[in-house]
Amino acid sequence: MTTKWQIPAGAVLVGDIGGTNARFSMVSANRKQTQAFPTNPVADFSNIDETIDHNILPLAREKPQSLILAMAGPVEGNVIPLTNSHWFIDANALIKQFDLQNVLVINDFEAQALATTVLEPTYLRPIGPGAKNETGSRVILGPGTGLGIAALAHVNTQYLPIAGEGGHIDFAPRTARDFELFPHLRHIEGRISMEEVLSGRGLAGIYHAVCKADGIQPAFDQAEAIANAAHQQEHAQAEEAIQLFLTWLARFAGDIALIFKAHGGVFIGGGIVPKIIGLLDEKAFRQAFEDKAPHSKLLADMPVFVMTHPRAALEGMAAYVRMPDKFLLDYNNRLWSR
Structure with missing residues (x-):
């Protein structure tokens, strides 16, 4: 855990995890391109790792170095359940499974808030x-x-x-x-x-x-x-x-x-x-x-x-990846590093 963070070089996978759907985009290492992935119904998968492994990484043009997730629920503890879903987020397990440098988890409406500055x-x-x-x-x-x-x-x-x-x-x-x-x-x-x-x-x-x-x-x-x-x-x-x-x-x-x-x-x-x-x-x-x-x-x-943007939360997180100095995010107990 850390309260200070600089986004590492490399591609960043961002995900908006709701009670019904999980949406992902990849911000490229050069920060100039964004690759959007198809929407995944939460009910079709046992958890987030299965979705990333089966439906995201096989389509990805770059391997992500970091993962930023906006989830529907309070971000509390090391294993974080979604409020209206059977899914949970275990950041340490995701780091190990996908060889990531960092995982940052925020609330989904924090990501929507970021989006209001760029839509x-x-x-x-x-x-x-x-x-x-x-x-x-x-x-x-x-x-x-x-x-x-x-x-x-x-x-x-x-x-x-x-x-x-x-x-x-x-x-x-x-x-x-x-x-x-x-x-x-x-x-x-x-x-x-x-x-x-x-x-x-x-x-x-x-x-x-x-x-x-x-x-x-x-x-x-x-x-x-x-x-x-x-x-x-x-x-x-x-x-x-x-x-x-x-x-x-x-x-x-x-x-x-x-x-x-x-x-x-x-x-x-x-x-x-x-x-x-x-x-x-x-x-x-x-x-x-x-x-x-x-x-x-x-x-x-x-x-x-x-x-009315169908992926506003992802737009907000992509803006943060590209312009981190524009925003103040609370990393305490919400950022996991290798």
């Missing part, structure tokens, strides 16, 4: 007015298999990503409909976390709660089917579930924006929102986002963006 405007869909403030604090959140969150602070001339587990804070109902649905949402040990409403299973849970409250039999169990039905305007409960999901996401985004006073912007990533963005009512979203009296005016001045 082209075409991959940032604004919701309402406002432009990025390059030196203001930013928050990054995103519903997918789980609900990720991170912040990004600007310190002198560098960006500092801050990992968090804010997706597990309490969900709070506000409207009469919220309270009607509340008993039918999934409780864990007496509480409902934001991840249980703002995730793939969360969207399914909202839909089932709406059906139960309306006294009808649910027609769908998966988030994708619910979204498809809402897009086709053929199922009122599916349409309501999507709108509740987006409203609760807007409120949550406003809460996190207040915590960090995110004048640098609120960035929404993850796999779900880009797929349902056509159903998003921009005015309604901004209203729910800004409805935080007595600080509504503060939020009105904060820009909100949907990150």
